[in-house]
Amino acid sequence: MTGLTRRQWLLAAASASAGTLASPWLGRGAFAADKPVVAALFCGHIDDHGFMQAGYQGLEKAQDSLPIVARYKDKVANETRAQIAALRELATTHQPVLIIAHGGQNTEAALTVAKDFPDIRFVVTQGAVTAGNLSSYDVRQEESAWLAGAYAALMTRTGIVAHQSGIRVPPGLRARASYAAGVRHANPDVRLLTNFSGNQDDKALAARVTRAQAKAGADIIYTMLNKGRDGTTQACRELGIKEIGNVTDWVAREPDVFIGSAWADVGIGVFQACQDLSNGHFKAGRIFKVGLGQPEAVRLIMTPDTPEPIRRRIAALREEILNGTIQVEADYTGPEFQL
CATH class of the missing domain: 3.40.50.2300 (Response regulator)
Known part of the structure; x- marks a missing residue:
């Protein structure tokens, strides 16, 4: 356990059932316990050279450039029950302040789980759904x-x-x-x-x-x-x-x-949600849109x-x-x- 406290090891073990981005405390000294945790769900593979990978890269960029700790779970079936189970796992395992469900296929699952965790903010990317603690970030x-x-x-x-x-x-x-x-x-x-x-x-x-x-x-x-x-x-x-x-x-x-x-670049939705959280601009109940007017995105x-x-x-x-x-x-x- 050289270099890590017992608490850090326990936190790492708690992440075993879900993917973890390269955490900022690995190779950089003390674990940043004061950083908010953002968890993301990917219904597919984060190395698919497509939609899921773009979303993962947005999360990766957020962890590299913002004061957050990122966690994720991928290889989840595109089926509502599986999505609900995965979102619940992320909510209870990592104590996140924000959960991002990447892709509009997560709409029903996100609405269901958001109701049960009113103190956590939720985002659906490529979605058009809102709730009291849920927003959508849509790259058109x-x-x-x-x-x-x-x-x-x-x-x-x-x-x-x-x-x-x-x-x-x-x-x-x-x-x-x-x-x-x-x-x-x-x-x-x-x-x-x-x-x-x-x-x-x-x-x-x-x-x-x-x-x-x-x-x-x-x-x-x-x-x-x-x-x-x-x-x-x-x-x-x-x-x-x-x-x-x-x-x-x-x-x-x-x-x-x-x-x-x-x-x-659907990863922009993931990154923007993290950035809005980090700078205090996150608002529940809204739909954030990016289109051809931003050619770096569309x-x-x-x-x-x-x-x-x-x-x-x-x-x-x-x-x-x-x-x-x-x-x-x-x-x-x-x-x-x-x-």
Whole structure:
């Protein structure tokens, strides 16, 4: 136990059932007992190169730059009972002052648990829900998804584009609706194939959906998956078709497949909640929104060889969204692509 008190060891042991970011007291001397604890829930893997990893990086940034101690739990099923159990575990194990449930799929669970812990503040990222001790922090990924739809419609050679996602959660549904609206606005003659497979992380399933959509004529697929995205990307590579990513810069990561990426740094919601807590600006019962007006958070990334007329068209459409001429749609009523 050299260098650590018995209390520090007990605190570390208490964290065994949930993930722990590199704590500030490891290698830095005394444990900062006076720092508030922020706990976060990730329904998935924090190394998925997508939504969950972006949220985790926001928490990591908060611990590195703010006077907080961060704790987390990941690999939790996208199912309300599992989410409720995980949130209760975070609330009772770590004595946090703030719990962040990353993703709108946690809405029902967060509302349930927040009622039982009125002295803890709760946040749902990519949510639109409030309560007496609960706020939402929403990075409007649907705005970059709308531009991705327009871009796909302008770039397709076959006249057929596709969309893939896993579970039907509010942020994913809004982004799909926006993507579809962008396609329709840019070229109403382009056909859209849209599919929710039911699983964000199944690579084999994602590859199967990709092959089916390509067989139906799609040459560009907008993918909103987590670990399952690798299955789509490999299938696109084998089939010689293109992909548009989301959340992060997939054009830089895999330029042979990705022609665009609907950048939406959802980790900003996690970080902003921690920062608001730290500087005393946190307010319960509000929805905090970030969109295209903050390009460091939301924008469309395009491959460098995008034709200049298409770049100009996308820039003009962005301005129309910002000035309200284009209203980004949140509902989709069109057909679903079935395997």
